[in-house]
Amino acid sequence: MNIWILSSGLLGVLTALVHVFAGQVDPVRPFLKSELADAAKATLLACWHLVSVTLLVSSLMLTYVGWFGLYSFYLPIQLVGGVYILFALVFVVVGWHFFGGKVFVKLPQWILLLPIGLLASYGAMPV
Template identity: 70%
Template sequence: MNIWILSSGFLGIFTTLIHIFAGQIDPVKPFLQSDLKVVPKATLLACWHLVSATLLTSSLLLSYTGLYSVELLYLPAQLVGLLYVLFALVFFVVGWYFFGSKVFIKLPQWGLLLPVGLLANYGAM
């Protein structure tokens, strides 16, 4: 068992659940009720669920890799970890653009994404 990668996988699953359930309340529901045209609305909703699928699949990969210490999957685990670090960076940059130093409060998603990436990369070294 690789506790670092397993922890990143479990935190990733937790993050996925927050994305799927809490995300429906705050960003998705108001977005769907907006006056945006149907095609862009449908496209953005599909993108939202593409992210859900990515978060779930990558978290399951990390959990499996960590639980069984599958060294053959350490490189993919590192790549998934890098992806999560990049996700956190995107939230930070976009948040900084819109909110300046209030990014840490207005777009706190980075706070869940970054630890998943760091734990995965540490565990796969």
């Protein structure tokens, strides 16, 4: 068992659930009621669910590898950890563009994404 990778996976599963359920209430429903063309709405909704799938599948992989301590998967885990760190960075950069210094409050998604990436990356470091 690798507690660092397992922790990142469990936090990732929680994040995926928050994304699927809470995300439907706050950003998705109002967006679907907007005046955008249906093709744009459908594309962006599909992208939203692509993110849901990515969060869930990668988190389940992290959980599995962490539970069984599968050393042979540590390189892919480092890559997944790096992706989560980049996800957090994207939220900070985009949020900074729109909200300046209020980014950390207006777009708090980085608060969950960054620890997932850091825990996975740390847990998969070569010894």
